[in-house]
Amino acid sequence: MSIYSRDAPVAGPGRFFGRDVLVRSVVAGVQQGRSFAICGGPKTGRTSILDQVTGLVEQRWYREPRALKTVPVRFDLTDAHVGGPKMLAKQLWAKMREAVLSPRVFGDGKPITSVEPDFARASDPWVIFVQGCEDLWTDLGGTSGWCNWTLILDNGDFLLGHKLNSVLEPLSWMVQSKVSGTPSSLVITIGRAMRERLRERRSPLRWLRLALLGPFRDAEAEALVRSGFPEAQTPWLRKIYSLTGKHPHLLQNLLSLMETASLDLDQAAAELEPIAHQMFETVWSEIDLDRGVTYRGAYAAPEHALMQYALDVGGEIDLRRAERDLGIKPLTEFAQMFEYLGVMEKVLRQDSPVYLASCQLFNRWYADRVLR
Numbered sequence: 020m021s022i023y024s025r026d027a028p029v030a031g032p033g034r035f036f037g038r039d040v041l042v043r044s045v046v047a048g049v050q051q052g053r054s055f056a057i058c059g060g061p062k063t064g065r066t067s068i069l070d071q072v073t074g075l076v077e078q079r080w081y082r083e084p085r086a087l088k089t090v091p092v093r094f095d096l097t098d099a100h101v102g103g104p105k106m107l108a109k110q111l112w113a114k115m116r117e118a119v120l121s122p123r124v125f126g127d128g129k130p131i132t133s134v135e136p137d138f139a140r141a142s143d144p145w146v147i148f149v150q151g152c153e154d155l156w157t158d159l160g161g162t163s164g165w166c167n168w169t170l171i172l173d174n175g176d177f178l179l180g181h182k183l184n185s186v187l188e189p190l191s192w193m194v195q196s197k198v199s200g201t202p203s204s205l206v207i208t209i210g211r212a213m214r215e216r217l218r219e220r221r222s223p224l225r226w227l228r229l230a231l232l233g234p235f236r237d238a239e240a241e242a243l244v245r246s247g248f249p250e251a252q253t254p255w256l257r258k259i260y261s262l263t264g265k266h267p268h269l270l271q272n273l274l275s276l277m278e279t280a281s282l283d284l285d286q287a288a289a290e291l292e293p294i295a296h297q298m299f300e301t302v303w304s305e306i307d308l309d310r311g312v313t314y315r316g317a318y319a320a321p322e323h324a325l326m327q328y329a330l331d332v333g334g335e336i337d338l339r340r341a342e343r344d345l346g347i348k349p350l351t352e353f354a355q356m357f358e359y360l361g362v363m364e365k366v367l368r369q370d371s372p373v374y375l376a377s378c379q380l381f382n383r384w385y386a387d388r389v390l391r
Contacts, residue, residue, distance in 0.1 A: 022247050023275035026268075030070035033246070037239030037267070038068055041230050045206060046075045048228070049169045050089055054194060054205040056175070056224065058214045059232030060360030061301040062268030065208035068232075069093065069171055072206065076169070080123075088166040089203065092118045096177040103182045108144035111170070112136060112151060119155070119168055128163030145189035152200030159200075167203040170194065175207040179216060191223040211305045211356060218352075233358040233365070234265040234377065243270060247278050255284065262288055264378025266361040269295055288380075295380045302360050302381070303388065315389050321345075322353040323389070329363065329376040330386060336374050 022033070029035050045055050049072070059065045073091040080088050092115045099107045112135075120130050136151035138144050159165050178186055194205045205227070209217070216222050217229065235243070240260060244251050262284075263269035272294050276287040312320035319327065324345050329336050342348040354374045357363035362385075364377040376382055 021275045021279045023243075023271045023278060025272055025275050028064075028066040028070050030067060030074055035067060035071045036243040036246070037235045038064065038071075038232070039239075041232075042068060042071050042075065045072050045230070046079075049076055049091075049204050049206065050079070052167075052203045054227050055207070055230055056213070056217060056227040057206065057208045057230045057232065058210065058359050059208070060210065060305055060362075062266070062298055063232045063359070063361045064267045065232065066173055069173055069206065069208060073171060088124060090118050090121075090124055090166050090168040091171050092168050092202070093171045093173070095173045096183075097174045100177055100180045100182045104186050105138050105141065105144045107183065107186060108141075108148050109138040112138070112148060115152075115168060115170075116155075119159075119166060120164065124166055125162070125164040130164060131158055131162060133158060143189075145186075145193060149193055149196065149198050149201055153198055154200075156200030169204045169206060170202040172205070172207040175209040176212045179212055187223040191226075195226070211360070212308060214356075214359075215308075231355060231359045232361070233363075234361050235267060235270065237265070240265040240270060244274060247274055258284060261377070262379050264362060264364065264381060266378055266381075268298060268361075269378070269380060292380065296384055299381055299384045299388075302362060305360055306356075321347050321350065322356060325350050325353050326357060326363075326376065326385060327389065329374065330382055334375065335366070335368070337371070338374065 024034070041057070045057070045068075048055060057065055057068055073093055076089055076091045079086065092111075094111055094114050099110065102110075116133060118124075120133065122130055124130075133155050134151075136147045138147060141147040177183060178190075190205075193201050207224075207227070214229075217225055217227065219225070234240075237260070241251075241256060244256060244259065259270070259273065263273055269291065273287050273291050276282055276290050277284065280287070280290070282290065306322055312323070314320060314323040315327070324347060325341060328341055328345055338350050338354055342350050354363065354365070357376075358365050358374070362376065362378050362381045364375045365372050366375065367373075
């Protein structure tokens with residue numbers, strides 16, 4: 020069995036690599052009632068981060084046994100749109116109730132029972148949800164199960180679907196309310212669609228603290244490589260970084276192929292290409308967002324103009340010069356988009372940020388895609 024993960028979330032010592040600063044910030048922030056939107060592209064490790072955060076929040080129960088527990092309540096929104104707002108409220112209630120009333124939360128105390136809100140008859144399921152929270156926490160008062168809870172949502176872009184779009188405002192209201200028993204914080208993973216929504220002045224979730232993912236830093240990528248290849252030499256590392264752009268999914272898959280199939284780097288890179296191309300199609304979908312934008316020629320959309328400019332330069336680009344050369348301004352949001360999609364890297368040169376299209380696998384695929 021490979022120590023590297025081919026296509027599944029990872030968490031825990033020896034499995035989860037990188038994102039240490041982000042994870043520590045989220046764990047500490049959750050304890051203080053802060054909320055976060057973790058923005059990344061396909062396969063950049065969003066779910067793994069939630070797994071790691073969940074585990075570390077729960078570890079605090081045992082490291083600080085006298086402190087007020089914060090109970091993480093995880094929910095994946097992938098299929099939540101099927102039942103609409105009422106079903107979502109009912110599913111979230113069931114997840115919260117199961118987590119909060121767990122014997123692990125009560126410790127030596129005896130868990131209590133609670134009344135189930137009648138979501139089917141509710142005209143507004145979120146009013147019923149909040150009232151149910153208030154009633155449940157009244158019952159928890161004075162017991163060993165008294166706690167806070169944080170709502171942890173994966174695949175937050177599904178909230179933008181026509182069946183769940185109405186949930187955004189009550190969700191925001193519920194998390195920010197001071198009603199006893201409502202979630203003390205929210206952690207949600209998002210992609211480009213929700214990132215664009217959060218930029219709107221009237222967005223219900225505009226108040227979330229935004230954390231942008233991207234490729235691994237050199238030290239993070241090196242730690243991952245050396246966990247399986249401790250004798251790796253610098254030239255070999257640089258070739259891996261250039262090929263994968265230090266994208267977490269590509270890096271894990273490449274290393275797994277070399278480890279489990281005993282392939283050399285060139286052989287593993289050839290085996291990686293179809294895996295990479297499948298992922299790049301989802302990256303393209305994030306760039307396009309079903310808009311069917313023009314992606315080549317003089318009328319190319321700004322994001323495509325920027326990527327093609329980066330490929331033409333073939334090295335680090337300064338956005339101010341790119342804006343002058345392309346006659347498009349501003350380009351910062353598009354550079355950030357490519358960064359959190361994991362196919363462009365931001366580095367500091369004399370305290371000034373420059374960007375690099377650092378993933379050779381993506382660069383070749385993108386150039387071929389544009390020329391089709």
